[in-house]
């Protein structure tokens with residue numbers, strides 16, 4: 001990456017959300033962090049984007065159900081490198097309340113490398129923001145390392 | 148036109164709705180259920196908490212030398228439901244309102260509440276035994292009830308006496324969070 005670009009790129013990572021079979025609890029909290037003015041994740045320079053090809057930080061919720069697994073992995077592959085993955089909620093981290101169910105393929109780190117975990121069922125918006133902040137730092141480091 | 152002006156003035160007076168967090172403080176309700184915490188002094192090693200745990204977060208293993216029991220609560224599968232706190236007979240588990248639990252992947256399996264509950268020693272033979280509720284009572288840890296009296300009366304009278312004592316001493320421990 002060009003040196004000049006490097007100075008700016010790390011300041012505004014774009015977020016992308018993957019629902020891997022979540023109960024929607026975590027997704028509501030994720031939407032809350034961005035969409036209601038009280039939390040406003042865009043102050044961190046982050047912005048939600050609609051396409052995996054534009055994403056820098058991926059927020060995954062849900063325990064990775066059998067039905068959705070292939071699609072999640074396919075979407076994940078489409079995200080350009082470098083990327084930072086955040087597991088939101090206990091579902092992707094450990095399977096949570098769905099652990100050991102017949103239809104669950106997770107935990108997520110069996111298939112997708114995770115960088116930051118935000119436990120909670122669901123985590124409160126502030127906790128998610130804290131996780132995103134950690135992810136931003138990792139993202140910055142990764143950008144600096146890219147040749 | 149007029150309603151709009153009203154809203155405008157109200158918003159100007161109120162200032163921005165956005166919280167300062169993560170650059171400043173945020174509001175944390177006192178009753179928020181966050182990281183669970185165990186007080187090993189109170190725990191009876193009864194296992195009710197791990198039995199009722201919705202997320203299967205609590206593991207209790209007896210140490211090899213029989214000195215006590217290791218209590219391990221993995222925050223990464225805890226749903227913050229508070230069932231453990233509600234059902235714990237000794238009020239040993241409490242849900243704190245600490246929600247700063249996000250961590251990097253390297254800490255995934257160490258994000259635990261680990262405590263060691265030491266078994267008391269038998270006065271006669273020196274063997275280790277499970278902690279009894281009345282031993283916890285004798286330490287004055289579960290309410291401020293008069294244990295000596297309570298041990299000599301039938302369960303019905305006991306219930307009444309301890310209820311009366313708790314009302315009098317106002318140290319009734321309740322898991323009802325609606326008034327805290």
Ligand code: SF4
Pocket residue numbers: 022023024025026027061062063088089090091092096097120121122
């Ligand atoms: S962690 Fe809890 S709230 Fe989030 S998706 Fe799983 S079950 Fe739903």
Ligand code: SF4
Pocket residue numbers: 185189190191192193194195196197234235236237238239240
């Ligand atoms: S924390 Fe409470 S419920 Fe759990 S083993 Fe100890 S006394 Fe029993």
Ligand code: SF4
Pocket residue numbers: 183196199200201202203204205220224225226227228229230231232
């Ligand atoms: S709060 Fe619920 S999930 Fe967490 S340890 Fe207690 S019973 Fe288990």
